[in-house]
Amino acid sequence: MKKLAALIFLITLVVTADCYAVKEESSMRYISNDRIKLGIDLALGGAVTYLSDHANGGKNMINSFDWGRQIQMSYYSGPWPYIGPNGEKPTPEWEGLGWNPIQSGDAGGYRSKIISFEKIGNYSMLVKSIPMQWPHKTGVPGECVFECLYTLKGNVVTMKATIINNRSDKTQYASCPQEMPAVYTNGNWYKIVSYLGDKPFEGKPTTTIVDKTDKKGWPWVHFYTPENWVALLDDKGYGIGVFQPQVMTFNSGFHSNDSLKGFGSEKDVQTGHIAPIGQQILDYNIKWAYETSFILGTLKDIRGYAKKHWQIAANPHWNFKNSRDNWYYYGDMTDSGFPLKGGLDITFKKNSALVSPVTFWRASETPYLEIEGEINTFNKELLIEVEIQPTGKSDLTDWLNWTEGEHVVENERKTKAASFPESPAIFLQHKIAADGTSKKYRINLSDIKGYTGAMKNLKIKFLNDGKAKIKSVQLK
Numbered sequence: 001m002k003k004l005a006a007l008i009f010l011i012t013l014v015v016t017a018d019c020y021a022v023k024e025e026s027s028m029r030y031i032s033n034d035r036i037k038l039g040i041d042l043a044l045g046g047a048v049t050y051l052s053d054h055a056n057g058g059k060n061m062i063n064s065f066d067w068g069r070q071i072q073m074s075y076y077s078g079p080w081p082y083i084g085p086n087g088e089k090p091t092p093e094w095e096g097l098g099w100n101p102i103q104s105g106d107a108g109g110y111r112s113k114i115i116s117f118e119k120i121g122n123y124s125m126l127v128k129s130i131p132m133q134w135p136h137k138t139g140v141p142g143e144c145v146f147e148c149l150y151t152l153k154g155n156v157v158t159m160k161a162t163i164i165n166n167r168s169d170k171t172q173y174a175s176c177p178q179e180m181p182a183v184y185t186n187g188n189w190y191k192i193v194s195y196l197g198d199k200p201f202e203g204k205p206t207t208t209i210v211d212k213t214d215k216k217g218w219p220w221v222h223f224y225t226p227e228n229w230v231a232l233l234d235d236k237g238y239g240i241g242v243f244q245p246q247v248m249t250f251n252s253g254f255h256s257n258d259s260l261k262g263f264g265s266e267k268d269v270q271t272g273h274i275a276p277i278g279q280q281i282l283d284y285n286i287k288w289a290y291e292t293s294f295i296l297g298t299l300k301d302i303r304g305y306a307k308k309h310w311q312i313a314a315n316p317h318w319n320f321k322n323s324r325d326n327w328y329y330y331g332d333m334t335d336s337g338f339p340l341k342g343g344l345d346i347t348f349k350k351n352s353a354l355v356s357p358v359t360f361w362r363a364s365e366t367p368y369l370e371i372e373g374e375i376n377t378f379n380k381e382l383l384i385e386v387e388i389q390p391t392g393k394s395d396l397t398d399w400l401n402w403t404e405g406e407h408v409v410e411n412e413r414k415t416k417a418a419s420f421p422e423s424p425a426i427f428l429q430h431k432i433a434a435d436g437t438s439k440k441y442r443i444n445l446s447d448i449k450g451y452t453g454a455m456k457n458l459k460i461k462f463l464n465d466g467k468a469k470i471k472s473v474q475l476k
Contacts, residue, residue: 045103045112046127047072053296056238063271069184072103077282078173084140094135101131101142108137123152143167157294167284175281175328185272187264189232189239192252198454200226201307217254224395226360229306232272241295241302244276245311251275283338317474326357343471353461366475369443376436377466386428389457426450
């Protein structure tokens with residue numbers, strides 16, 4: 001009887017495990033249309049492991065050398081290092097990443113858990129999963145849920161990615177750069193192209209940032225493009241473009257050796273890479289979503305799609321009624337947390353600041369900065385400093401690419417950074433009433449020396465302690 005009971009228990013375990021772990025041979029799910037085919041792997045949390053374009057031979061473009069690649073969701077927050085709920089420590093080489101749930105699984109081979117999968121019509125798939133903490137090798141799940149909706153339309157895949165946090169640690173950690181998302185291609189797609197100028201969608205030429213035999217691409221390149229897109233192309237000029245309407249800073253590159261550009265399959269080490277990078281605070285209970293498009297085709301196809309869907313207004317306006325609208329904090333500043341209720345309800349110490357997302361505007365079209373809100377300080381008067389970052393030579397060239405191999409990367413980086421430094425930030429100090437009543441504060445930016453041409457970033461620094469409820473910021 002004991003042997004029979006043990007056998008029944010063993011069978012029960014196997015059946016139960018099958019309910020939660022998708023079998024390897026049946027884990028792929030596909031959608032396709034007349035142009036493209038997309039495949040996700042439910043054994044890897046629904047990450048994209050297959051993407052092909054009939055117009056370019058139907059060859060899989062996506063690299064899966066390890067579980068840190070694919071096209072997949074990945075997020076970053078504190079603490080650093082992140083210790084699991086049962087005291088699990090991260091592996092030393094990854095502990096600097098902090099809290100880092102990813103869609104595929106962890107560095108030790110533990111896979112993310114599928115909650116549900118749904119095929120919606122012929123051209124959409126929705127997958128929900130519990131991700132794993134990448135830096136751990138012991139199967140530490142993220143205290144969050146990933147939702148990912150993939151949709152095909154013509155030669156474009158749209159990915160709507162949502163993270164729903166339910167962390168036991170309620171600390172509001174500093175903002176982190178978020179990949180929106182990370183994309184890894186096979187070695188055939190190595191040539192990185194984007195627009196690095198200050199006249200977006202005015203027909204100006206693009207820049208080839210990484211090419212064959214140029215010894216560029218690793219470590220990853222980090223750069224600014226006001227057109228919100230980057231392309232990875234093959235020898236024929238076909239490939240994949242990544243368009244992220246909220247993001248103008250990207251990581252891109254090719255790993256590993258220059259001689260490996262132009263060939264390789266999904267299990268080979270060489271890979272092309274693109275990741276739109278946006279800065280976000282991830283509250284313990286936040287629900288945050290972004291939507292990114294992947295365009296398959298030529299450079300003309302990719303840039304044409306980006307132009308049609310570009311969302312940048314001449315007069316940037318950020319409303320904080322329901323969200324931070326991609327703003328974040330510098331220094332000793334926190335807010336009341338998610339969900340926001342009518343504004344950024346902040347408490348700040350001297351020299352802390354509100355920082356805008358990286359964007360694009362022209363000084364000639366926006367002579368004023370308007371801040372709406374209720375600000376309160378001890379002496380009822382607040383000195384603020386407006387800091388603006390213009391676009392500069394470092395944005396308009398490919399100096400951020402450096403060589404590898406026989407050269408020392410750090411020396412190369414320092415040399416080129418010195419040759420093409422970022423344009424100096426420009427500043428204006430301004431006193432405002434801070435008596436706690438609701439006001440619109442208008443600041444004349446034309447008073448700032450150097451406020452001409454194209455601008456990309458805004459910081460509002462508070463030079464006193466205080467608290468405020470900021471409802472909106474607008475350039476007018």
